[in-house]
Amino acid sequence: MIMAMDIGGTKIKYGVLNPSGQFVSSFPRMFSTPETNLVPELNSLILEIQKDFPLKAVGISIAANVGRDGTVFHATNLPISTPIELGRILTENLGIPVKIENDGNCAALAVSKSPxxxxxxxxxxxxxxxxxxxxxxxxxxxxxxxxxxxxxxxxxxxxxxxxxxxxxxxxxxxxxxxxxxxxxxxxxxxxxxxxxxxxxxxxxxxxxxxxxxxxxxxxxxxxxxxxxxxxxxxxxxxxxxxxxxxxxxxxxxxxxxxxxxxxxxxxxxxxxxxxxxxxxxxxxxxxxxxxxx
Ligand SMILES: [Zn+2]
CATH class of the missing domain: 3.30.420.40 (ATPase, nucleotide binding domain)
Structure with missing residues (x-):
């Protein structure tokens, strides 16, 4: 299963999806974007989800400029100091691949898989x-x-x-x-x-x-x-x-x-x-x- 997250300036949405792209259990869920310590918050949320679901990978959409390697270079409305190698940090902490991309680019990826x-x-x-x-x-x-x-x-x-x-x-x-x-x-x-x-x-x-x-x-x-x-x-x-x-x-x-x-x-x-x-x-x-x- 895959965990997906969408990090915006005011809300974070997340869910676990099966290989067909359907949300499982009671997902998607949403909470307010924390005002500080975004990275530790993300880390503990994913660890919590990992206890209940066998995650193969995590995909993160974020309102920020993200390089190909998962480095966040610029984020105007998020409590995060840039640049930060967010993809590498989360991948190492969690032991599963964590992919990160700009939210507009993620929207384009979603449309690319539409019927x-x-x-x-x-x-x-x-x-x-x-x-x-x-x-x-x-x-x-x-x-x-x-x-x-x-x-x-x-x-x-x-x-x-x-x-x-x-x-x-x-x-x-x-x-x-x-x-x-x-x-x-x-x-x-x-x-x-x-x-x-x-x-x-x-x-x-x-x-x-x-x-x-x-x-x-x-x-x-x-x-x-x-x-x-x-x-x-x-x-x-x-x-x-x-x-x-x-x-x-x-x-x-x-x-x-x-x-x-x-x-x-x-x-x-x-x-x-x-x-x-x-x-x-x-x-x-x-x-x-x-x-x-
Ligand atoms: Zn402008």
Missing amino acids: GIPENDTFVVLTLGTGVGGGIIYNGELMDSDTGAVAELGHISLDPEGPLCGCGKQGCLEAFIGESALVERYNRKASRQLHSTLEISRLLETEDEGALDVARFAGETLGRGMAIISDIIAPRSFYVAGGVAGLGVPFLTATRESLSRQCFLRLFTRTPSVELVKDAHLLSLKGAWVLAS
């Missing part, structure tokens, strides 16, 4: 939430790197004079369509105090003008970012997941129109499709299982 995905496919997964991240499968292989600074899709700059991004640059895709930017846009225009894109997506059902504006703006802007990615790797598809991707038909339509108007492929062949990932909340956790399988 109907061709063997040597090229596609992009975009996770659209508080942050904008993702992963790229190129000719059937995950694009990774020694430093883990790969597929930083949320930090493609669309406007050097645009809004300031958390990374210190201006006009990044994330600075335009990260959840807080979209909620701020809605509140500014509608003089309201919403807190999430989930609230905005509910307002779409009532044809709320402000909600439609946010959904169309997010789609138009995302399509511009996708066109840049498309011009580099010409993927078959883009898969979108996360809260912002829940902005319904107006969002998806605007994304598709924007991409097909701006990518180079439009000149002579079909443009990449844009598809919504369903049940995306466990995507990175499932990717961690793929990683360790």
